[in-house]
Amino acid sequence: MVSRSKKYFARALKIIPGGVNSPVRAWQSVGGSPLFISRAKGSYIFDADNRKYIDFVGSWGPMILGHANANIIRAIARRAANGTSFGAPTLGEVELAELVSQCMP
Numbered sequence: 001m002v003s004r005s006k007k008y009f010a011r012a013l014k015i016i017p018g019g020v021n022s023p024v025r026a027w028q029s030v031g032g033s034p035l036f037i038s039r040a041k042g043s044y045i046f047d048a049d050n051r052k053y054i055d056f057v058g059s060w061g062p063m064i065l066g067h068a069n070a071n072i073i074r075a076i077a078r079r080a081a082n083g084t085s086f087g088a089p090t091l092g093e094v095e096l097a098e099l100v101s102q103c104m105p
Contacts, residue, residue: 003047003048004047004048004049005034005035005036005047005048005049006033008048009033009036019033019034020034036048038050040055040063040068041066041067041068042066042067042068043055044067045067055067079092
């Protein structure tokens with residue numbers, strides 16, 4: 001039986017350069033095909049065939065609190081309720097810039 005990841009990769013190769021959207025493009029130089037991830041929770045990721053793996057990558061750092069952290073999900077939902085992209089300045093971006101500047105003077 002061919003894994004779903006392999007099926008998805010074959011499909012992706014027809015439309016996406018290298019078949020992936022990240023540095024995983026280098027996968028072809030080591031052979032095989034990449035895993036397609038369907039979900040994540042805490043420190044684990046699950047592939048398209050629902051196999052569980054420890055996520056040592058952590059989405060390159062942003063998932064330091066783990067995937068699908070309940071507090072983060074609630075914060076995202078609160079913000080998304082007001083809209084997700086405006087193409088214009090917002091107070092939130094100013095507040096974020098101020099916080100980053102305070103943390104990294």
